[in-house]
Amino acid sequence: MKTIIEPFKIKTVEPIYFTTESERETKLKDAGNNLFGLKGKDVIIDLLTDSGTSAMSAQQWAGILNGDESYAGSESFYRFEAIIKKIMGFKHVIPTHQGRAAEKILFSIVGGPDTIIPNNTHFDTTRANIEFSGAKAVDLLNKDGKNPSLIADFKGNMDTELLEAFLKENHEKVPLVMLTITNNSGGGQPVSMQNIKEVRAICKKYNKPMFLDACRFAENAYFIKIREKGFENKSILEICQEMFSYADGMTMSAKKDALVNIGGFLALNDDTLAMESRNVLVVTEGFPTYGGLAGRDLEAIAIGLEEILDEAYLQYRIRTISYLGEKLTEAGVPILLPTGGHAVYIDAASFCKHIPAEEFPGQAIACALYLKGGIRSCEIGSVMFGKKDENGKHIAPDLELVRLAFPRRVYTQSHIDYVAEVILEVFEEKEKLKGYKITQEPPFLRHFTASFEEIA
Template identity: 80%
Template sequence: MKTIIEPFRIKAVEPIFFTTEDQRAQKLKEVGYNLFGLKAEDVIIDLLTDSGTSAMSAMQWAGIMNGDESYAGSRSFYRFEETIKKITGLTHIIPTHQGRAAEKILFSIVGGEGQIIPNNTHFDTTRANIEFSGAEAIDFLNENGKKPDFIADFKGNMDVEKLRSFLAENAEKVPLVMLTITNNSGGGQPVSMENIRQVSEVCREFQKPFFLDACRFAENAYFIKIREHGYDKKSILEICQEMFSYADGMTMSAKKDALVNIGGFLALNDEDLAQKCRNVLVVTEGFPTYGGLAGRDLEAIAQGLEEILDESYLHYRIRTIAYLGEKLVEAGVPLILPTGGHAVYLDAGKFCEHIPNYEFPGQAIACALYLKGGIRACEIGSVMFGKYNENGKTVSPDLELVRLAIPRRVYTQSHIDYVVEVIIEVFQEREKLKGYKIVKEPPMLRHFTAEFAEL
């Protein structure tokens, strides 16, 4: 059938509270035009992030009731560990309260002054944890990935030759190489199995550990199945197992593809590095068999990791994102194309060509979407990744984007149709939008708490 239906039934609901445009204008002003500052009850459709916003299944809720809360040696930990080992083949499984905790532990050990961590594109917390350690985060995204409307199957790929050239000159400064699947900052674009294999081979050539930032590994595996030659007959589990076979380790926010509201883990093969990570874990997170999580959370993660491998779910998931993108393209709205796995990314630079990067066009669009229809989205551009040069001028990233991240198993087609309607109205009135300036900001991850003023 042409109609793709949700592969689940809804058995619990949560009310949405509706606000007026005048009320939303006042609320925007109160939070300094930073959508992170809004109360969730004041948002009609929340597309700020897909992290920790999933609806859990009946089996996950059952697992929560079955969680073993023993301080050490919890039964729930061993189910968690067994499930991750089955999918990844990695030896040492270290639970953490979320993905950024795994990053903090890893980079506090391998990072530091003078160290450099390459990636296809680091996301915000990864970059922040690397830089907090004193190291430098650099990106080697392939050239096609920098062209918003260029159609290619795997625009999240790393530029392998740039990586090889960089390692040839700087190998002694690189403690490990990372690859983010799917590439969140690059538009949610997938990475091919061939690219994963090639990056792994370069790492072997220079004897560097290879880590995956694997928050959305199952969505990436589904793209490989439908787009890469030789994988159409393989199961999602088999594709995942091959992806991880090329890696020495991974960081994971379980709040994405494990379909839970909290949790993460670090998984790796190096026994010495694993012991160092556990030492930090015990000081900062908790005992190695709970790592800052309740037993019920470990149960929910284990169940979620099994459910995410369901091909019918992934088909529905990816098709939902594509549906939103198709409706917007029909109306002429500029996007990152093709649509990725977890979000639609508006090309803010083209959407608001009259607003320069240093006046944050993505922030202008995000505020306008909330004002028009109560939709909360996330700027991914000069607010999130902009730097200041020696003259105090903003140095912008390659792309100015607004991410519309779709929570898993939360919204129906009518919700998505409403989102389409709001975006199109804002786009049709885009010339009225004004830029913003930052009036207050923290030294790191400023997009979470900065305050703005409309110009």
């Protein structure tokens, strides 16, 4: 059939509280015009992130009751470890309370002053943990990925020519190379198997380990299956196993493609690095067989990692995103094309051409979407990644985006139609939008807690 339906039935529902526009004006002002500061109950459609916001399955909830809460040697850990080894194949599996904890452990060991970590595009917590260690985070995104309107199959790829030149010049400062799949900051765009293999070959040439930031590994595998020649007849599991076979290690937030609300892990092959990582884990997270998680959390992750490999689910998931993208594109709304795996990204620079990067066009759009229809989204542009040079001049990132990230198994088609309607109304009045300035910000991850003021 032409209609792709949700491959699940709804068993439990959560009510939505419908605020008025005047109520939302007050609540946004009280939050310092930062959508992270809003209470969840004051949001009608929450697309701030797909991290930890999924609906768990009946099997996962049942598994929670079977969670083994032994402090050491929990049976739930061994089930968790076994499924990760089956899919990813790494020798050592180290659980953490979420993905950024895995990053913190890894970069506290391999990072530090005078070290550089290249990636296709680092996401916010990865970059923050690298920079917090004193290291430098460098993005080597391919040229296609920097052009929002260009249609290309794998815009998340790393530029291998740039990587080769970079390692040739800086190899003594590079402890490892990362590749983020899918490329979140680059619009949720996938990375091809060919690119993964090429990056691996360059890393091997310079004797550098390659790590995957694999939060959305299954979505990436599905794109490889439908877009890359030679993979159309392979299962999602087979594609995942090949992807991970080229890597020496990985970090993951299980709050994405493991379909759970908390958890993450670090997985790797190097015995010495694993020992050092577990030493840090014990001090900061917990014993190596629970790592900051309850046994029931480990059980839910193990089940979720198997459920995410279901091709029918992945087809529905990717189609959900492209459905919204098509409705917006038909109406002339500029978005990053083609749509990626977990979110639709509005091209804020094209949407609000009258607002310069230093006045945060993405933040203006995000605030407007909340005021108009109670939709919470996330700016991924100059607020999240912008910097200043030594003269105080604003340095904008390659892309100014607003991300509409969809929780897994949460919203239906009517919710998505509502989102499209709100965006179109804001787009029709885009010339009325004004820029913003920051009135308060922290030294790291400022987008979480900064305060903003509309520029008169």
